[in-house]
Amino acid sequence: MFQNNGGVINSRKRKEVATNGDSTPARTPFSLQNQRPPQSSLSAALLNRQPPPPAPSQTRSMPFLSFTSLxxxxxxxxxxxxxxxxxxIIKTHSEQLRRKLAEKWMGYYNTLLCAAxxxxxxxxxxxEQDLEKTMRxxxxxxQNIAAQSSAEAQAWQAKAQKLEEQTASLSAKLQKANMRRVCGEGGSRQGCAFPEDSESSSADPDRVELVNLAxxxxxxxxxxxxxxxxxxxSVCKExxxxxxxxxxCLAIKTSSVEVCLP
Structure with a gap:
């Protein structure tokens, strides 16, 4: 009996399912157009809908979110x-770096200038030292030329003085000889004061000898x-x-000099 009733019930359920299946249109999987409700019913649902009360965890996190935003x-x-x-800071350091570089370059420039x-x-x-050395x-x-010239001048002066002395000595000797001739010392002939000497008088110019003045x-x-x-x-003027x-001495005459006797 239970089985028959169960069979009847099951057969009824199958019929209802079949009837419902025939009345409802077939749904396409993953189709959003068929799932849209009517516009009027959607608006009413949105108007009548109230926001759900916040959960305890959400109510606890709201102050945290506001603080985080702050x-x-x-x-x-x-x-x-x-x-x-x-x-x-960058601007300040840049200015300091610029000043330091400027000071460094200025110091380098001053160093080069001082070195130059x-x-x-x-x-x-x-x-100047070379010029002073050249001038010295x-x-x-x-000074050397002047000293040399002075020495040469003194030497020539000494020679001239010596020649003057020799000339004076010869003149004095000749004068003495002439005085002896005039006074008649040592001779008996006229114009002869000393014996004639045939030797050349140039052999010893300092030797005084008696000569014949004729x-x-x-x-x-x-x-x-x-x-x-x-x-x-030895000869007269004529x-x-x-x-x-x-x-x-019978030597060939090259020149002659007239002697002025006192």
């Missing part, structure tokens, strides 16, 4: 301030002409014109 705003302001501070001035002054001092050498050369050519006039190169006072050699 923190986010504060953080943004802090970031902006820090960015401004960083920019200011020192080098120029050193070269100038060297040039020139002055020393002039002309050896004419024997009439006093011998007043000295012949060269033998230096014999005989000197015609004579070609010395009548004492």
């Amino acid at each position: 923190l986010t705003d504060d953080r943004s302001l802090e970031i902006v301030e820090q960015s401004d501070q960083i920019d200011e 001035e020192e080098s120029a002054s050193k070269k100038l001092r060297e040039r 050498m020139k002055e020393q050369l002039f 002309c050896k050519a004419c024997r009439n006039q006093v011998a007043t002409v000295m012949l060269w190169p033998c230096h014999h006072l 005989c000197d014109v015609v004579s070609r050699q010395c009548p004492v």
